[in-house]
Amino acid sequence: MNNNYTSTRDKNISISAKNAIKKGFADDGGLFVYPELSQLKIDINKLNNLNYQQIAEIVLEKLLPDFSIEEIKNSIDQAYSISFDTTDITPVVNVDNFHVLELFHGPTSAFKDVGLQMLPQLMKHVLDEDNKVMILTATSGDTGKAALEGFKNLEKMSITVFYPHNGVSKIQKLQMQTTNGENTEITAIEGNFDDAQSNVKKIFNDQELKKELGPKVSLSSANSINIGRLIPQVVYYFDSYMQLVKNGSINIGEKVNFTVPTGNFGDVLAGFYAKQMGLPVNKFVVASNENNVLTKFFQSGVYDRNMPFFQTVAPSMDIQISSNFERLLYYKSGEDTGYVKGLMDELESSGRYQVSDEVLASIKEDFFCGFSTDDEIEDSISEVYKKDNYLMDPHTAVGYKVMRDYQKTGDDTPMILLSTASPYKFVRVVAKSILDDVPEDDFEVMQKLNKVTNIAIPKNLANVWNLPILHDDVIEKDQMRDYVKSKVEEEFYDKD
Numbered sequence: 001m002n003n004n005y006t007s008t009r010d011k012n013i014s015i016s017a018k019n020a021i022k023k024g025f026a027d028d029g030g031l032f033v034y035p036e037l038s039q040l041k042i043d044i045n046k047l048n049n050l051n052y053q054q055i056a057e058i059v060l061e062k063l064l065p066d067f068s069i070e071e072i073k074n075s076i077d078q079a080y081s082i083s084f085d086t087t088d089i090t091p092v093v094n095v096d097n098f099h100v101l102e103l104f105h106g107p108t109s110a111f112k113d114v115g116l117q118m119l120p121q122l123m124k125h126v127l128d129e130d131n132k133v134m135i136l137t138a139t140s141g142d143t144g145k146a147a148l149e150g151f152k153n154l155e156k157m158s159i160t161v162f163y164p165h166n167g168v169s170k171i172q173k174l175q176m177q178t179t180n181g182e183n184t185e186i187t188a189i190e191g192n193f194d195d196a197q198s199n200v201k202k203i204f205n206d207q208e209l210k211k212e213l214g215p216k217v218s219l220s221s222a223n224s225i226n227i228g229r230l231i232p233q234v235v236y237y238f239d240s241y242m243q244l245v246k247n248g249s250i251n252i253g254e255k256v257n258f259t260v261p262t263g264n265f266g267d268v269l270a271g272f273y274a275k276q277m278g279l280p281v282n283k284f285v286v287a288s289n290e291n292n293v294l295t296k297f298f299q300s301g302v303y304d305r306n307m308p309f310f311q312t313v314a315p316s317m318d319i320q321i322s323s324n325f326e327r328l329l330y331y332k333s334g335e336d337t338g339y340v341k342g343l344m345d346e347l348e349s350s351g352r353y354q355v356s357d358e359v360l361a362s363i364k365e366d367f368f369c370g371f372s373t374d375d376e377i378e379d380s381i382s383e384v385y386k387k388d389n390y391l392m393d394p395h396t397a398v399g400y401k402v403m404r405d406y407q408k409t410g411d412d413t414p415m416i417l418l419s420t421a422s423p424y425k426f427v428r429v430v431a432k433s434i435l436d437d438v439p440e441d442d443f444e445v446m447q448k449l450n451k452v453t454n455i456a457i458p459k460n461l462a463n464v465w466n467l468p469i470l471h472d473d474v475i476e477k478d479q480m481r482d483y484v485k486s487k488v489e490e491e492f493y494d495k496d
């Protein structure tokens with residue numbers, strides 16, 4: 001059996017999982033994918049009574065064939081032993097006639113922790129003896145802090161995060177500015193998220209800078225297209241299924257549905273991986289906010305990013321190009337890399353592409369797609385809180401709305417709704433949905449919400465207000481290159 005990954009755009013590329021993690025994406029611009037996923041079958045009967053870490057071991061062993069079992073065990077141990085606030089890591093809660101899979105119990109209270117606690121641990125086993133890596137991340141809020149917590153204090157690695165000066169919430173900004181750790185660098189830029197993102201891309205392609213940084217230092221990213229972030233997310237699909245078996249909600253072998261609040265399509269694609277590997281899943285319900293490029297695609301087979309961009313109350317899903325969707329096109333076209341490359345070239349040149357009827361039909365066999373407006377998000381938060389006494393964050397509420405739309409089609413397969421953030425992380429819109437009167441100050445909003453609902457505030461969010469500000473740099477967007485260079489010198493040369 002071929003144990004290597006390939007590119008979505010060129011099947012002649014063959015690369016080990018370790019090198020795929022190191023590189024991030026392929027030289028041809030494609031994403032790394034595992035061909036013939038169905039050869040990696042997991043027998044769910046063998047998962048009975050295993051805990052999260054044990055299930056993770058089985059999943060990671062399959063998908064990371066060139067990692068030794070010791071490397072995998074060590075990575076799981078480091079990623080998931082103390083940094084989550086529950087030993088279940090991703091607990092399932094029963095609500096009304098569905099189940100909520102809570103993915104927000106990590107150190108930053110958003111689901112990105114599941115991938116970003118693991119990626120740095122895997123990277124540790126990929127670096128050569130005298131390699132040093134500077135991770136560069138542009139963030140619109142959630143990814144930056146989750147990446148900082150994952151890479152904090154690891155040897156041979158440092159991380160620099162750029163965020164738009166006036167483009168993140170107060171809590172998100174505080175979370176980043178108060179980050180401790182020996183190897184963490186954070187700066188605001190005078191510009192928006194796109195400026196941060198495009199300048200980081202430029203820096204990655206800056207050959208002159210590479211020379212200036214010296215032969216031992218490389219730049220890398222913690223982007224969600226890295227398989228080192230995707231693969232850890234496959235685990236909670238298996239684990240949540242086994243939790244339902246354990247609590248008697250389903251019989252082993254019975255099918256379930258998953259609803260996934262979606263932005264870059266990474267989270268739900270991990271579910272598709274689990275299904276290919278043998279998890280009994282009927283449908284994945286893909287839920288977008290008003291940036292509903294994907295919903296339109298499901299209606300027409302046309303993917304068109306030339307649409308107005310909306311800033312919504314579920315900002316972590318404000319995305320027009322769902323990068324990981326390319327991976328689904330690869331599998332759904334029968335692993336036809338020429339076909340995928342054609343579509344992606346069209347997307348690049350005209351901002352749109354159209355898939356064949358067969359590909360669209362095949363996608364619809366596994367997926368249903370819909371969207372929620374901002375008003376509907378607030379209505380959902382309020383409805384579920386009043387009726388079921390469960391408090392959802394706005395991203396989860398997007399999923400809830402589309403899940404209810406899907407259930408109207410008559411499918412009553414047991415449903416797991418993925419919850420991607422703590423309600424306290426996006427506290428203002430949550431409070432607005434259930435309280436008559438919302439204080440001006442976010443800290444007071446948190447306390448009031450806690451008083452009214454009795455739901456505990458995650459420690460990291462309760463404490464963030466009292467921590468010292470350690471990072472208050474603000475730079476112009478054209479200073480980012482020099483900033484990286486000076487931080488590499490500080491981190492890797494001056495410290496030695």
Ligand SMILES: *Cc1c(COP(=O)(O)O)cnc(C)c1O
Pocket residue numbers: 110111112142224261262263264265266267268316317395420421
């Ligand atoms: C990133 C994020 C999402 C979207 O996940 P994708 O993998 O990009 O589809 C949803 N909710 C929250 C809170 C997020 O941070």
